[in-house]
Amino acid sequence: MSSVRQPITDSDPRVMAGFLAEYTTVDDLVRAAERVRDAGYQNWDCHSPFPVHGLDRAMGIKYTKLPIFILCCGLTGLATAVVLQWWMNAVDYPYLISGKPIYSFPANVPIIFELTVLFTAFGTLFGLLGFNKLPQWRHATFSSERFRRATQDRFFISVESNDPKFDREKTRTLLAGTNPSAIEELED
Amino acid sequence: MSGTTQERDLKLGRTPLVMGANDFTSVTDKVCDPVELDVRKTPMAWYIGFGVSLMLLGLLGAMIGWLFWKGVGVWGLNNPVGWAFDITNFVFWVGIGHAGTLISAILFLFRQRWRTSINRAAEAMTIFAVLCAATFPGIHVGRPWLIWWVFPLPYSQNMWPNFRSPLLWDVFAVSTYFLTSAIFWYLGMVPDLATLRDRAVGKVRQMIFGIVALGWRGSHRQWQRYEVAYLILAAIATPLVLSVHSVVSFDFATSQLPGWHTTIFPPYFVAGAIFSGFAMVLFLLVPCREWFGLKEMITMRHLENMCRIMLATGMMVGYAYGMEFFTAWYSGNKYESFAFINRALGPYWWAYWIMVSCNVIVPQIFWFKWARTNLPVMMVVTFLINVGMWFERFVIIVTSLARDFLPSSWGMFWPTHIDLLTLLGSFGLFFTLFLLFLRFLPMVAISEVKGVMPAAHPHGHGNHGGKGHEAGSFAPGH
Structure with missing residues (x-):
């Protein structure tokens, strides 16, 4: 057959x-x-x-390749946060606060971390659904x-x-x- | 992961994770039956609880409506106390949420398999608590219809938010926390939603669960990726949960106010959050396991473990209280020293001592096994811990603001009725959502509980060599 x-x-x-x-x-x-x-x-x-x-x-x-996809999403989140904060606060609309430098990396760390996690979480959700052909x-x-x-x-x-x-x-x-x-x- | 948990439990004389003569069928039935009950047969107790919660939710709505109509002046805020119940409630509710993530993510990474029967309810609690928390910053701004300005969205003013402000970090931390927790919760529930779909009798029920289960069919190729995804979510949720309350504490720690400007805040806030969250989980689970007949899955061992965690985190919080005093004295800074003496002996002394009694003294009872295995004791203690943790945030926020550097600018905060009723109403939001969850979704992660049962492990294949357990042979000493 x-x-x-x-x-x-x-x-x-x-x-x-x-x-x-x-x-x-x-x-x-x-x-x-x-x-x-x-x-x-x-x-x-x-x-x-x-x-x-x-x-x-x-x-x-x-073993699945899902983790590689998720890692890429996380790194995208990290890059997004770095560029977003730098561009918004130091280039497009510079804030001068208490005479501190216009761009200071340490103050950007919390949001870099949060966006990395956020993109990773969404990458996991959509990656899992996509790899599993769901729904x-x-x-x-x-x-x-x-x-x-x-x-x-x-x-x-x-x-x-x-x-x-x-x-x-x-x-x-x-x-x-x-x-x-x-x-x-x-x-x- | 191997099938040796049961063997280790037997050796150490621990109670097994699932008690009684349960197999896969009976575990499924026990969790699904209360959820699948005909709407007309819903127990009266649920209706009463839901009715009360709904009334409180309505109260919250009314209070928020009044606030929007009149402005933040309806609260007891003044100059110098510009933050009081709003931010206290925010920090309190965010903290409650932390235990859910701790149970679902951190205990998962540490392979603490006793978490499996309590993680679903704890995660649900996280999401609902974070929703309650998010309400307060949303409504405490003077013009709440402009709250969307906190997000970096392009609009006509051509301005961007200030990313160096801890308040903005908070926006990102709490939103990320909410979304990640929701994803974690939903993905964890998909296999169980499929179980409910496959057991559904009516057409409508089948359709609804069919849609939300996404066509999950328990295929091993799906399971393999699912487990990887779950592990990754747990791995990112772990630093996330630690970061969220750290960021919340930055709201205070990066200011220069005596009593707020301290480096101990992030770990101190995280420990307190886990402490209060576990108290809330236990406070909810003790009655739920009785009402829903889940005592064989949420066993005394689970409850005892949670009591131990509360004892440990309660001591950390106690240590932080002590260390704050030490640092205030050791710094030689008179404003800092005054802030702490003022907390314990000033006009808000009663709030401070409620906090210390409930958070440090009361949990000491958990040194004793009879207390850790006594349900009424647990209910009373967890209630008091929640009271104590609310007061902790009140003490931190209000006492520091009320008396800062210049005595001429000191003031006192007293809550108005609106303040008190808004706090009460937030419990309505929380319990309405939680009761809906209990009624319509599986409160125990069925697939995970099955996975920790001895019959779930293949024998004689690869290195999973066990000695041939059979389903049902869970009794200690067997």
Whole structure:
């Protein structure tokens, strides 16, 4: 079967979007993730109600580049604060206060710090959403009633049908061999 | 992070973080049930509390309306006391907020996992307290409709704010603090909002939580970045919280008034802020855990730890009170010495001694374990600490202004009814928001609590080698 999404039946407008396997314990999930990783899948994911430690390795995913993006945001904030205060108070509208120098760096430190933090915080918010492709209100996994427990007390592996290695029979067999408590087809 | 917290707890004979035979399902149920209660079944106690808070909020609105109509003359301000209840309330409320960030960020960095069940409520408290705080500088300027001049916005006068003024630093510090806390709180809540979305029964409820949960689906690729983002937010919120009250103290410390112009102010203010904030967190959580049946998550161990922190920060504050006197004497500056003798023995002696009794003497009771584990004692002590910390700010601000250098320009400040009712009304704003939070949002971080349960850790993989805990086996000595 090719990697294109196939209609489930000719008349049914819904398409097969992948498989969802449910697990009851963290251990089952981690073991299953290792199997799926070793089988060479790419467009798949684990779902859990809380971050499960050790899954990074079990899934074979790299560390995120998010911190680099956030660092850049923080540095932008720092530069903004330095330039903003210098330009506003020493160039565009110079303040002469008690004969002190027009530009004095130490007095600018608190706001440099605050703007660095502010830009970092917003960078984290938007960076996280952007890297995670959120908000994403429509997703194949949401078609499953069972998947509602992914944010409560069950663990899931979803394998998407657009994965180059996806094969309806083989993928199902692979997942069935990982001790899942249920397997479902996802529709989109 | 490994799964050894439980093992260490067992070895040290500590109570586990989650008590009782709880698994992931029951933890989710216990936190979500009160939030998901049908509107018609809301407990009467909530309505009473909310009604009273709403009335106080209305009072605040009326007082502010009257202030705007008549001007700041409706307060008891005079020359020399140009700052009194307004800035006292501002510093008091900002301080309250600090415990939330301490719990959510600093304890997170120190891997103090007992924070997990109390951080959500504490962060909510931070945001609401900072909102209350921000009200006061906003309304204390003579022409509040021009308050936007504090921001560096281009407008027709072609002027910019003076960045060398600590008051402007304060604007930036408090706004940054509010926004960062709000981001931290919201991002921390997204997974729990998704839980509420997935449990929602009605269409409307599903839509609302569906939108605010942003389509979170607990994917591990999302979790990985989420944890990094959370750590970074904690790492920047930590210096931020220390900076905010330091900057607030600069408002005073950079002036030349005796009693204000001291270098001890930043650490002294930060310690006091954490002290008062913890008192407020405890004061709110003790009743909440009873009403919402969360005793197994917010355990006596959590409460005891908070009492210990209050004992420690209370002693720091006490040390600062003592050190101020020492410095005043050691400086040989007669104005400085007079300012402190005047605080303890002058016309505001009663305020000073309320402050010392409530902040230094009363918390000493927490040396005793029976007091740290006794709920009525905690309620009384935390209430008194909040009273004491309000008076601390009053003493610092008003006594220094009332009697500075020249006796001919001394004066006395007495609050008007408007002053007192505005302070009372600010509690209305705070409790209205807090009660709405308790009713509609999960007050415990569900996903984080699950993460500290023994069943959350995989075994026999990598170096997370545990000895095979099972869900439900939390009893000490098991």
